[in-house]
Amino acid sequence: MGYIQFGPSWGGALLFGYGSKEHMRITKTGLIGIGTEKPEAFLNVVNSQVTNINVLKVDFSGGHVGITNESAAIFRLTSNSGFRPLMSLNGKVVVTADGKVGIGTTKPEEILTIASNSPNVIIKSNAEFGLNGL
Incomplete structure (x- = not known):
């Protein structure tokens, strides 16, 4: 069963979960964490169990x-x-x-x-060049 928890014992965060697992939280400063208890940005998505994950999927025909x-x-x-x-x-x-x-x-x-109005193009490298280099 899903749940929503809020209160001072969670540092003022609003928690969303299913069963005993928390899935999302909104901190008292408005940061949203999905898969993390300590979001570091406005939206912080963490998933260490899946290598290929769609963080954002949008289906649209235009725009x-x-x-x-x-x-x-x-x-x-x-x-x-x-x-x-x-x-x-x-x-x-x-x-x-x-x-x-x-x-x-x-x-x-x-x-x-x-494309540039400048006649100069600069390519920089910290590597040492030799006969087999660039």
């Missing part, structure tokens, strides 16, 4: 899912007009459904497209 504001998406998954998901980090890095990566462009033309 957007993600963290965004009206002027620029910080992180957005998009599925409209038959397109597969698009990841956009404030328009600076884009990964398209067909695996193309764009830096400085939202429409990469090749597997990696870097």
Whole structure:
């Protein structure tokens, strides 16, 4: 049987569980923990027993899912007009459904497209280079 517990003996947290196992809690500061008694973020999901777990599953035919504001998406998954998901980090890095990566462009033309008004591209490595290196 499921349960909901609340009270001062749990540090002011609201607990949700089934049987004797707690599954979710909301702390007095508003942090939500699923699979953890000590959430460290607004939503903290922990599952050490399953290697492949869907933390978020959304079924939709159009629209957007993600963290965004009206002027620029910080992180957005998009599925409209038959397109597969698009990841956009404030328009600076884009990964398209067909695996193309764009830096400085939202429409990469090749597997990696870097667009900039600067004539310089810098690739850094801390590795030592030799005859068999890069």
